Amino acid sequence: MPSSLPLKQFRSVGGFWGHYQSALASKGLIHQWNQIVETGRLQNFLDVADGKSGTHQGYRFNDSDVYKWLEAAAYSQVLNPNAAVEAAIEQAIQAIIAAQAQDGYLFTLIQLNKPDWKWRNLVHMHEMYCLGHLIEACIALNQLGDSRLMPVALKAVECITNTFGPDKRVGSCGHPEIEVALYRLWQETGQKKYAELADWMIDCRGQRPSPFEEEFNNPSENCIVDLDRCCEWKGGKYYGEYLQDDKPIREQDTIVGHSVRAAYLYSAAQLSAARRKDQNLQSALDQIWANLTEKRMYVTGGIGSTGDGEGFTADYDLPNLNAYAETCAGIALAMWARRSFESNPSTDAIDVLEKVIFNGILSGTSLDTTSYFYDNPLESRGNTERQPWFGCACCPPNLARLIASITDYAIQSDTKTLYIGFPLECEFMLANGLEVSIKTQYPHKGEAEIKVKALKPTRYRLALRIPDWAEEVTTTLPGAQPAEYEEGFAVFDEVWEGERTLAVEFEMEPRILSSHPKVLENLGRVAIQYGPTIYCAESLSESDAPQRINLDLSEDIQLGSARSKGGAPTLEVQALRQSDDDGPLYEYDQEPKIVQTALKLIPYREWNGSGKSYMQVWLRV
Ligand SMILES: [Zn+2]
Structure with missing residues (x-):
């Protein structure tokens, strides 16, 4: 059964995650500590x-x-x-x-x-x-x-x-x-x-x-x-669903109640099912997981769509403007996904883990890790911004522990195999003495170089996850047999000797996502994904708000330049914007004034970087 590597075996973490980790060490943790004291x-x-x-x-x-x-x-x-x-x-x-x-x-x-x-x-x-x-x-x-x-x-x-x-x-x-x-x-x-x-x-x-x-x-x-204020008390009786206490876990098949409680509980239940080899518990967890990820999860990986009870509502009920999707709930989902993967190493859980980490969790923090979202809506009309702290401040330190231990989520190993869930720029040593260094600009680019150094010939498997979003994948390891494919991983079963480098390329193209028609909010709309990153349109002014826009997808989406050195690329797409601000409130028989415009999309996790803004993930077409 794979598990994460002790953090002490890492020599460095750089690139995308190195930025977050060093910001946390130099700013975020001190900022949070000051809040804890004050x-x-x-x-x-x-x-x-x-x-x-x-x-x-x-x-x-x-x-x-x-x-x-x-x-x-x-x-x-x-x-x-x-x-x-x-x-x-x-x-x-x-x-x-x-x-x-x-x-x-x-x-x-x-x-x-x-x-x-x-x-x-x-x-x-x-x-x-x-x-x-x-x-x-x-x-x-x-x-x-x-x-x-x-x-x-x-x-x-x-x-x-x-x-x-x-x-x-x-x-x-x-x-x-x-x-x-x-x-x-x-x-x-x-x-x-x-x-x-x-x-x-x-x-x-x-x-x-x-x-x-x-x-x-x-x-x-x-x-x-105060009974009236208890979420566990509804209509004059006990409401066990709120805390997943309505029936034994082995009889549960739907995700209900408070989302953080649910995902923490099922993370533990997953550890329990694996430890006891309990098939009944595992099959209940598989059903709950399927209900969550197939019917109740946002495209950002956010979970728990309503602020009323901070939890789940019904299948396909995924409002964008009022999405709750608490940062902690995303973190709890990543934890559950990690435990699912450890119990049954397939890439299904990592696909969810990657989606929520790169989108619905990181949206919870500013790039400098000192301001935070508690809830992570997929649409904004200029009325919300990240805060330095909260009265109920569960999210900021939860973000901090996830960022500081991100290696636990990306890289796992057991006696036979090194699993790379997603490329993370880092250097580490395995228990068998193999030294591994990964160079990558992921998630901004799909390439990675994985160098393995062996002081003596060592047989070990390297399993690289093929992301669900990648249409083409190229792997090159000189002198190796072609990779075998196993549960979504490309597996290299090698005797490592000297220094060898596996070059990886996941083809990254802007992908257009649509959702199930039962998600009424998203009818006639699409979301744009590039690599694991979900993009959004954002504007500081109401007159340029993405809510006024229809995408024109007759032309390809183009890759634009990054907004900062080493940052994520932007995406450029053609759009039609409704521009008439001077007319009356209502008007007979008038065609709306439409202006062709080039729209720049940015990663959803980076929205609100300049404060309150208009934003949409699901864009009208
Ligand atoms: Zn929280």
Whole structure:
């Protein structure tokens, strides 16, 4: 079963991702840390350590932002060390250690404001959700040789198992996350009990009686303050779909409820199905995945189309202007896709992973990684722009940890095979001693050179994903047998000796996408893709808004110059623009005034670079 390479085996990451990673190290992480400090997120830990009470600031789940930031910072320090980030990591570690209670409990809202509410409101409180992010941060630091937080993580799990478990109280967290963290802790420590606890949580979800539903039987006893504001309470009864607790996962076949919760839960369930070789669980996950990716996912890979409950609605309901498509939901989808690939190495999952990473996730951040979208609409009418932070700031540190660990998503290996999911400019060493360096301008260009250096003859397979969007692919490895094709990969089974270079070219042409007619929003419209990148039309002024335009596809779409050195190419397409601004509101028998115009398209992920603008992905033809 393939897995990602430890980050320490990488010597460098450059090119497209190197830009994002170095921006994150030099700007984004410090910017986020300053927000964490200014908004009281760090202070909550310090106040617990000082024995204060009643001073908690912000949302109940704010601890998780500190942990997610810490995880991202730990990854970032490997290839892009920064002294200010190092100092902030130190502050975070000290604060976390000092805030943990004797019994391992750590959740600053309850420690500061509601000590008698501990483990009483699992449906809302996010206690285990936050501990899950704590565990992931501890693992990230541990892998880099700083094990000071590992005892904190292990003690936190002990605190959970003192109360919850097969022979104890049934319960997990309303917001999944602890499950993924427990599988990672099992992988990190080799201790099966952590995976077994996660398996049990996966198996309990959706069973009746539901511990979450039971909390609503006696709301005041369980500290549920305002029933009317609960997403888990609809029409006077429990609405388990919101947190994927309406039926056991093995009986689920449709993606429902809160999108981040769903994709975190199914990422964990995928790890569980693989670990236990559980065919029933796998087949349920396959059905849910198919429903999501074939009927409920945006062309950008964004998921969760409505802000009402931050989740899913119905098949083919994919509004563009009001698309929610939370950045975290895209990240959660990438995580699920990664786990699907690891369980069953085919390119299907990577096609989705690539789509969401290069589009619906990266749209969530500015190029300098210091301003963010929470939701990622596919159309704008000049009323939204990226923000430096949010009251509920789940997305910015989540983006940071994904960018800083992008190697986990692009490159995987097992004892026989190196899998390259998408070309990433980098250098790394494999466990068998092979040294690999990849040179590429991907995703701006489709070429890549993959150099493999062997100090002694070494047999190993190199599997290169053929992207779903590429019509022609050329691979040249002098002295090799022609590649074999396996589950969407071109596989080179070679005895590597000396230095050899595999030259790859994925033919990149602008592709025109249409959508299923049931997506009513997109009728009569197309989207344009170049390589893995979805493009959009954007204008700062209303008079040039893409909403006024019909594409003229009788002429080919041309490749234009990049807007910055080393940036993505633009695309140029002919269009007809409705231009009459002086006429009355309504008019009889008037032909609209149409002007032929050349329209420049830019990558969707880069829209809003100059602030509020008019934008469309799906353009009228
Ligand atoms: Zn978020």
